[in-house]
Amino acid sequence: MSGQIVIVGAGQAGLQIAESLRTEGFDGDVILLGKERHAPYQRPPLSKAWLAGETADDRLTIRGPDFLAAKKIDLRVGVEVERIDVGARKAFLVDGSAFSWTGLALATGARARRPDLPGAELPHVRVLRDFEDAKEISHRLDEAANVVIIGGGFIGLEVAVAARKRGCATVVVEALDRLMARAVTPEISAFFADLHRAHGVELFFGEQVAEISDAGVKTASGALFPADLVVLGVGAVPNDELAVAAGLDVSRGIVVDDCGRTSATDVVAAGDCAVLRRGDGALRRFESVQYAVEGAKAAAAALLGRSKPFSAAPWFWSDQYDVKLQMAGSSENHDALIERRSGDKAFSLFYYRQGELVGVDSVNRPGEHLLARKLLDAHFSPEPALVGDPARDLRLLLR
């Protein structure tokens, strides 16, 4: 199969689309265009092992030049696509050049949200989305005495870990009443609140930030937290502007079906810039490596006219201190919870809805997490009594 496929965005999803086009047997041109100066790299370590100084820079790169050359992936870094013309099948770059395409993939990712707050643009107020952000935060952590993190989500909490490891007094200010509230259950939130407090992080809940200044972070309730570094961890905004301007269906993300197809012919999207329209019509965005990779595989196949929908249960992870949290499925609307505990910091929570297993959160139980993914993908719901008995080997269930 020949032609020229242009991929906008050289991140996790963009690279995977390029690779999967080759796996699917496409032998035409694959052009991968990335705004950043770096070859595609992994973002998760930026707030984890890399920020803790435990991972070298070159370990972040996903695929080296030899691999890209062998797969004939034409990677161009430091180039920004300014506009796409779906009718003319052309992508126009900021430098005035243009690429024609027979198929187009949008993998433009997301950017960190910057709330509209007085002082949010001050130099000591940072976000963490890319390698440059991470380097800047790392440098500032070396100098900082007081760090305030706005937002008690995954990235904010992982930065709190790095700040404590470097001896900074660390405060987390969260608008809601618990940590990681949009992603985990109150039980998991409470476990992590205890963990952070045990490491000396001060947590403040139900606090709206009113203003940031050189003195620190002021909340609506009048509290002032001194800060020489403020990290905003308040979510991400999909980079969907190219699609909006081109007239594609967009709703806080480029709307795609389960094969990554957009509303335009021969145009797919994957990763953080996309929003999935599920079978019931509901829109769902996932910001995860799993979705970037699996959505990209489906999108590459779709560009070649094949239907390979992505249907695996979602999974995600976070590393905080000596704890690895791994989530599979969704605990949303569960009506029963079974705990399977093997230690203070080693347990899994199995969530059921109307007798069906819908999600599992595992703390330092990687084997149970992998098993949970298999159970969820197989739509197999083990008896709650079995699950709750740590002496029972759950692996036997799948034999």
Ligand code: FAD
């Ligand atoms: P990105 O990786 O953001 O790549 C998009 C690329 O497109 C960017 O390089 C961008 O510069 C480029 N681009 C945008 N517009 C243009 C344009 N017009 N022209 C050219 N290039 C353009 N996920 C997990 O599953 N587990 C984790 O523990 C986890 N931790 C994370 C920690 C951090 C600090 C961050 C930031 C993310 C984390 N994630 C994690 C999320 C995960 O990294 C993302 O879901 C994934 O990177 C999305 O891949 P993507 O290719 O869609 O977007």
